Amino acid sequence: MDVLLDNLDLYGPGFLDTVELFLLSGTGALVLGVVLAMLRVSPVPVLRAAGATYVTIVRNTPLTLVFFFFAFAFPLLGIVNTRDFGSYYFVAAVIALTLYTAAFVCEVMRAGINTVPVGQAEASRALGLTFGQMLGSVVLPQALRAVVPPMVSTLNALLKNTTIAAGFSVFQAGSISLNLAERGEDQLVGLAWVALFFVVLVIPMTLLQRSLEKRWSIAR
Amino acid sequence: MSSVLFDVPGPRARVRHRVYGVVGALAVVAVLAFVAYRFAVSGQFSGSKWTWIEYTKIQTDLLAALLNTLKAFGAGAVLALLFGAVFAMARLSDHAVIRVPATVVVEFFRAVPLVVLIFMFHYGLALGAPFFSVVLGLTLYNGAVLAEVFRAGVLSLPRGQSEAAYALGMAKSQVMRLVLLPQALRVMLPAIVSQLVVLLKDTALGFLITYEELLYYARYLGGDFQFGRPLVPITISVAALYIAMCLLLTWLATTLEKRNRRSRKVVAAPQDDPLPA
Numbered sequence A: 001m002d003v004l005l006d007n008l009d010l011y012g013p014g015f016l017d018t019v020e021l022f023l024l025s026g027t028g029a030l031v032l033g034v035v036l037a038m039l040r041v042s043p044v045p046v047l048r049a050a051g052a053t054y055v056t057i058v059r060n061t062p063l064t065l066v067f068f069f070f071a072f073a074f075p076l077l078g079i080v081n082t083r084d085f086g087s088y089y090f091v092a093a094v095i096a097l098t099l100y101t102a103a104f105v106c107e108v109m110r111a112g113i114n115t116v117p118v119g120q121a122e123a124s125r126a127l128g129l130t131f132g133q134m135l136g137s138v139v140l141p142q143a144l145r146a147v148v149p150p151m152v153s154t155l156n157a158l159l160k161n162t163t164i165a166a167g168f169s170v171f172q173a174g175s176i177s178l179n180l181a182e183r184g185e186d187q188l189v190g191l192a193w194v195a196l197f198f199v200v201l202v203i204p205m206t207l208l209q210r211s212l213e214k215r216w217s218i219a220r
Numbered sequence B: 001m002s003s004v005l006f007d008v009p010g011p012r013a014r015v016r017h018r019v020y021g022v023v024g025a026l027a028v029v030a031v032l033a034f035v036a037y038r039f040a041v042s043g044q045f046s047g048s049k050w051t052w053i054e055y056t057k058i059q060t061d062l063l064a065a066l067l068n069t070l071k072a073f074g075a076g077a078v079l080a081l082l083f084g085a086v087f088a089m090a091r092l093s094d095h096a097v098i099r100v101p102a103t104v105v106v107e108f109f110r111a112v113p114l115v116v117l118i119f120m121f122h123y124g125l126a127l128g129a130p131f132f133s134v135v136l137g138l139t140l141y142n143g144a145v146l147a148e149v150f151r152a153g154v155l156s157l158p159r160g161q162s163e164a165a166y167a168l169g170m171a172k173s174q175v176m177r178l179v180l181l182p183q184a185l186r187v188m189l190p191a192i193v194s195q196l197v198v199l200l201k202d203t204a205l206g207f208l209i210t211y212e213e214l215l216y217y218a219r220y221l222g223g224d225f226q227f228g229r230p231l232v233p234i235t236i237s238v239a240a241l242y243i244a245m246c247l248l249l250t251w252l253a254t255t256l257e258k259r260n261r262r263s264r265k266v267v268a269a270p271q272d273d274p275l276p277a
Helices: A002-006 A010-039 A045-059 A065-077 A087-113 A119-128 A132-147 A148-168 A171-180 A187-219 B013-040 B058-091 B096-111 B114-124 B131-158 B161-167 B173-186 B189-209 B214-222 B231-260
Strands: none
Touching: A002 B058, A002 B161, A010 A045, A010 A087, A010 A132, A010 A148, A010 A171, A010 B013, A010 B058, A010 B189, A045 A171, A065 B189, A065 B214, A065 B231, A087 A148, A087 B131, A119 A132, A119 B058, A132 B131, A148 A187, A148 B096, A148 B114, A148 B189, A171 B114, A187 B096, A187 B114, A187 B161, B013 B161, B058 B096, B058 B131, B058 B173, B058 B189, B058 B214, B096 B131, B114 B131, B114 B189, B131 B161, B131 B173, B131 B189, B161 B173, B173 B189
């Protein structure tokens, strides 16, 4: 307990930054992932191929490598002036997490779209809806209910993945212990508190997932 | 694609789709061209940044780093499968004394980020060689996930399987070991191999605690001034290696799944997406 209370100035901002990282990249990944999923089911072959290629490449690349690229290699390309960016590494972490997680969100969404009976799409076409209208008002709302459990798992993974930023100069929960070491605190105890923090965050998410799953499965 | 969401396009839709296709292709090409342009302008394509590839010493070192990655993967995979099987059995036990602690252990290791686990072993417990921390972390995290996969597989089997085994006079442990687990293993093969892909990707975390694997070596070589700090070329090469290895495993998974689908000995696998990362 002492380690936590004596170093609240580290733990507080660390946990807050983790939550901030999670919310920013989670929103980005959801938006990008849904766009990718729409590309992957679209009638235009080029767009389908582009979506599929992106997902295949990103899903088979370690997240650490994506971080690695944005932290070390990307600045060398001179697209952004990293010196002007006060918090370049934080932005880089958000971009890495967003790009990586979006591929998984896309796959989850696509699996969800596949669970919607084809008759739904056929019926909306019979009513004269366009492809966009059909996706937006008929298929995606139904798919959304089917994907809640795997989507929460994906977001859970994202939350845990934020800790990888510890290796790339972003201060968040994962890097607390590294800073504790400088103060001569016991790292095992320090990390145990970080682990507990994630258990406390992840388990309610899993419970929420189960209750949503139960409540929404009847509605269909 | 199992379902088709759109009609067979008519003449007007075909024209429209062609327009979208051209616009989409142009957008993709524009992005790629911009990337290539930035690479060219910042000199990433210049020969001097790629000369490292010609050195035998670097080739052997790169190979050694790749071997270290595979070593961590191999050890982690075997141990995680064992851990998963044991804890799946424990979670399905009739005795609360075994079931409850196993559930707590599995839920704990699934909830804690792998980075934090690895840091705990490396910095907290000071296990010595980073290899042990990496393998232990990979084992516990992926083992916990695999335990859930195995459990879902056992639960998806028809009740008649265990009933028939009991009717033959098998003991509880025999039913699990000889009848249920082998079938669960086959039913869940795609999910298991997908989790192994995750394990392979996660070996890259060893980089954070200076385990000398592929990414660590990439960092080392990428900072070399003799070759003009070839970080971008190195990153591309290493990414290609990782993607090739993972695709090989994924290909294995789909091949196995196809073979499974043909054999009538296996019941249909429940649609369960593997957990990412």
